[in-house]
Amino acid sequence: MIIEEANLDGVNLDGVILDEVIVDEIVVVESAEDHDPSTHDAGQDDAAADESATRELAADTVLSLSGLVKKFGSVIAVDGVDLEVRRGGFYGIVGPNGAGKTTTLSMITGLVRPDEGVVLVNGHDVWKDPVEAKRIIGVLPDKLRLFERLTGRQLLQYSGSLRGLKGQVVRERTDELAEAFGIHDALNRLVSDYSAGMTKKVALAASMIHSPRLLVLDEPFESVDPVSADTVTEILQKYVSAGGTVVLSSHSMDMIERVCDGVAIIVHGRVLSSGTVDHVRNGSTLEDRFIELAGGHKAVEGMEWLLSSLD
């Protein structure tokens, strides 16, 4: 099905292809009744880490990670991550600093090559079939390395052209996105002169301009003020209700609890719990569950030198 008309308060989703199901490359090795790969708890299924990449994909799976491993020298950043995200899902990845979230997202989007494991986007292997996989994805990367000597308008036009959109379409979408994100007045200023929040918003707009089926967003709310965060959330919710899929990382447990339907807690490069938000928080708050799985609250000791200097 192709959306013929769907407006997100000015962000037009015309032409978004929603439910193309690609099954040719999928090999079924077990039935759906045997195993629900979208739900996981530490210790329950270590054997799953040994599965080959040819495990079953549900027909509506848009993103599948299996056995992802990434090492940087002696640091194991990602240590056997398996995840599945369904079409129309709003999926949060949380974890302490250095847990491996950005590395995982970077392997999904083709920015970091995994040492082991497979990433399938709509059935396309990101590393074997990158053109098809990347066509479907919109990316908000970590450390926003943007062309800062462009104006916001030029940056969005560049992003749209790179994605093969016609000039007129790019111009219209640039205006609609800028309006929706509240940066229209700044479109003719250099991105290097943008505040951190404005930079995040123009990068978010750039990630959406080609109306991707899957948005992979690394900390989209970092530096964004609360009012703007509400607007961004609303845009993403409408995108999801139109059939798009969002995978994001965030340190805001409150936001994840409010807007996400699925979540994974990653600690030391491993998924310790994943599934629906209710499943993961297990009767507690997501924040408490996160702290528990991350090793609990650590008492601060020492640093008398800092306190004594205040006398």
Ligand SMILES: Nc1ncnc2c1ncn2[C@@H]1O[C@H](COP(=O)(O)OP(=O)(O)OP(=O)(O)O)[C@@H](O)[C@H]1O
């Ligand atoms: N390019 C790199 N070279 C060396 N080590 C790296 C590199 N990228 C990540 N790491 C290491 O991999 C681990 C995971 O880092 P990553 O950025 O994925 O964590 P994160 O969960 O996104 O953290 P944060 O919440 O602080 O953004 C860390 O120990 C980090 O130092």
